[in-house]
Every structure is written in structure tokens, then in C-alpha cells.
Amino acid sequence: MIELKDLTYVRLGTRDLGTAESFATGVLGLEIRERHRNALYLRSDQRAHSLCYFEGPPEEQIIGFEVESAAALNAAAAALENLQHKVHRGSASEAEQRYVSEFISFRDPTGNQIELVIRPQLSAKRHFPSRDAGITGFNHVGMNSTDPVRDEAFWTQVCNARVSDRIGDIPLMRINAIHHTLALVQSSKPGIQHINHQVAEIDDVMRSYYFLKERNVPIVFGPGRHPTSGARFLYFKGPDGVIFEYSCGVGEIANEATHRPRQFTREPLSFCMWGATPGGLIPGV
Ligand SMILES: [Fe+2]
Structure with missing residues (x-):
């Protein structure tokens, strides 16, 4: 049994990072954590980030969940492979881009892109949104x-x-x-x-x-x-x-x-x- 502990992030592909940024900050009310050349990281709470817009096809939409430990992550990969799900093990740089220590990705039976992560980073800095949406x-x-x-x-x-x-x-x-x-x-x-x-x-x-x-x-x-x-x-x-x-x-x-x-x-x-x-x-x- 894969024990999901929490929801960690969503990653959304977009062709227009500028529009995504004005929406996320000026309408939705998130805080910019970091702006890279082809990705925008946004915070909404104690998580280091909870939404990432990246330059890519808008059909690329990824949901990340936290599991307990490296052992739990390995067990999840084995269980998924056993059920014929193709599992990708994230590289160190891919993990860094997600503010997590390790992750795997796979697709659920519909084809939704799911990532399982361990040790997602929190930030002690208080969330300070760009718009007071509450x-x-x-x-x-x-x-x-x-x-x-x-x-x-x-x-x-x-x-x-x-x-x-x-x-x-x-x-x-x-x-x-x-x-x-x-x-x-x-x-x-x-x-x-x-x-x-x-x-x-x-x-x-x-x-x-x-x-x-x-x-x-x-x-x-x-x-x-x-x-x-x-x-x-x-x-x-x-x-x-x-x-x-x-x-x-x-x-x-x-x-x-x-x-x-x-x-x-x-x-x-x-x-x-x-x-x-x-x-x-x-x-x-
Ligand atoms: Fe809802």
C-alpha cells in the first residue's frame, strides 16, 4: 500500500509564463518564491512552493504527493512497476527543481502525471501574498x-x-x-x-x-x-x-x-x- 501523507505541489506547463505570473500574483494571490528563466515557483503557505508554472505544453500537468521515507518511495516504485506502471526516478537536478530530496513519477490508470516525493522543503519565512485573497x-x-x-x-x-x-x-x-x-x-x-x-x-x-x-x-x-x-x-x-x-x-x-x-x-x-x-x-x- 502506497501511503500518501500530503499533497505537495502542482506543476503546470504553459506557453506564456508572463500571463501565468500576472494571474498568480495579481489575481490568485500567491507569493513568488523564485523566478527562473523558464519556470516560476509560487508559495501559498509554509511549503517552499506549492505551484510551479514551467515553460511547456499546457497538457503537462503534474500532481505531487509526499510519502514518508526513502524506503517508502522505493517500495512505491516496486509496487507500481509490479502493476506495469512505468516509473521514472527523478534525477538530482529534477529533485532540486521540485524542492524535494527525491521523487519518482508515474501515470495513474487515466494517464494523470503523478509524482511521489520525500522531504519536500518548508520555509520558515511567513507566507506573504502578493494580493490579499486571504x-x-x-x-x-x-x-x-x-x-x-x-x-x-x-x-x-x-x-x-x-x-x-x-x-x-x-x-x-x-x-x-x-x-x-x-x-x-x-x-x-x-x-x-x-x-x-x-x-x-x-x-x-x-x-x-x-x-x-x-x-x-x-x-x-x-x-x-x-x-x-x-x-x-x-x-x-x-x-x-x-x-x-x-x-x-x-x-x-x-x-x-x-x-x-x-x-x-x-x-x-x-x-x-x-x-x-x-x-x-x-x-x-
Ligand atoms: Fe474543490
Whole structure:
């Protein structure tokens, strides 16, 4: 069993680093950690970085998870190879580019690019965002899945994810107490479905709603409230069509031993109990 400890980063390819930088700093509200000739490293919390834009095809979208130790990383590589996943062992310079000590990369059954890392760096420097969006941290990702039932089995049986709730066949899965760290949404191709940052309170969600609207940033869902996690949310579109979410008040699973996933209907109210429609985010709902 591959024990995922935490979500570490996302890496997004882009053809236009300049636009990505103005969005990340002027709209989303992250802090520049480092600017290289062909990559931009951004912080959102105590992590040394949690988002990297790099010069490359926008289809290249990578999600990094932390595992416990070098032994756990080697065991994960062996388990994945055993299941016929092609595993790449990151070079020292590739690891340096990710602020981690070692990593491996592979693709999940849909083809999503996943990296498992050890010893991701934190920074003692307080996160000081470029815009006061109220971000308290990088929290979770939605992933595309060409077969959510098959992929749920991968994430829960090969890895340690547990289903907290389902909406139709969309599993919201946790790897720690937080209600969900990853979700799988039906799609015809691999990729990141959305990237979530937590904000401090509902006032931050609403402030950003007006801020984004005024700047013509496409809002794709919300403001609203998820009946599953209880989070109040807002989804909007960034460069290369990548969807970002601000939310606050995401619930925790109080009792790991006794929690049973709830099955919600696949209708708009299961995504937003206030009545916002998720059409821009979940096709066909
Ligand atoms: Fe989310």
C-alpha cells in the first residue's frame, strides 16, 4: 500500500509564463518564491512552493504527493512497476527543481502525471501574498478520470486514499483528516480538473467574487456551498483554462474508524446546496 501523507505541489506547463505570473500574483494571490528563466515557483503557505508554472505544453500537468521515507518511495516504485506502471526516478537536478530530496513519477490508470516525493522543503519565512485573497494554504485537487470506478480502486487500493463521500460516481477522497484531498471527475482525457486553495473565511470568498467579476475573470461555479464537505466556495478560470477554487470551512472526518461514505445524487444541489449550478465545472449536471 502506497501511503500518501500530503499533497505537495502542482506543476503546470504553459506557453506564456508572463500571463501565468500576472494571474498568480495579481489575481490568485500567491507569493513568488523564485523566478527562473523558464519556470516560476509560487508559495501559498509554509511549503517552499506549492505551484510551479514551467515553460511547456499546457497538457503537462503534474500532481505531487509526499510519502514518508526513502524506503517508502522505493517500495512505491516496486509496487507500481509490479502493476506495469512505468516509473521514472527523478534525477538530482529534477529533485532540486521540485524542492524535494527525491521523487519518482508515474501515470495513474487515466494517464494523470503523478509524482511521489520525500522531504519536500518548508520555509520558515511567513507566507506573504502578493494580493490579499486571504489564502491560508494549498488544499486539494480534482483530477480528470476516464473511468472513475477503476481509478477509485487505484487510489484506494494501491494507495491509501479513503472515500469520504460520493456524488454520483465522483469520489471525494481523503489521505488525512481533511474531508478530501483528491476527487475524480469523469473526462475524456487526463489532467487537473481544479486546484483548491483554502481562504480564511466566507468574507474572503465573497470579496474575491466581486474582485474577479470586476476584472472579467471567468467565474465557473459559485459562490456556493458543498453539502459534502460543508465548504463555501468559488471556482474560476485561470491561464490555459485551468480551474482554481477558493474555499473555506472544509470539514474533517472526525472518526476514521467509523466513517462511512455518503452517496449523494448526481444533481446540481449535491454540488451546491445554495443552488449554484456546476455546469461550467461538471459537464452534464
Ligand atoms: Fe474543490
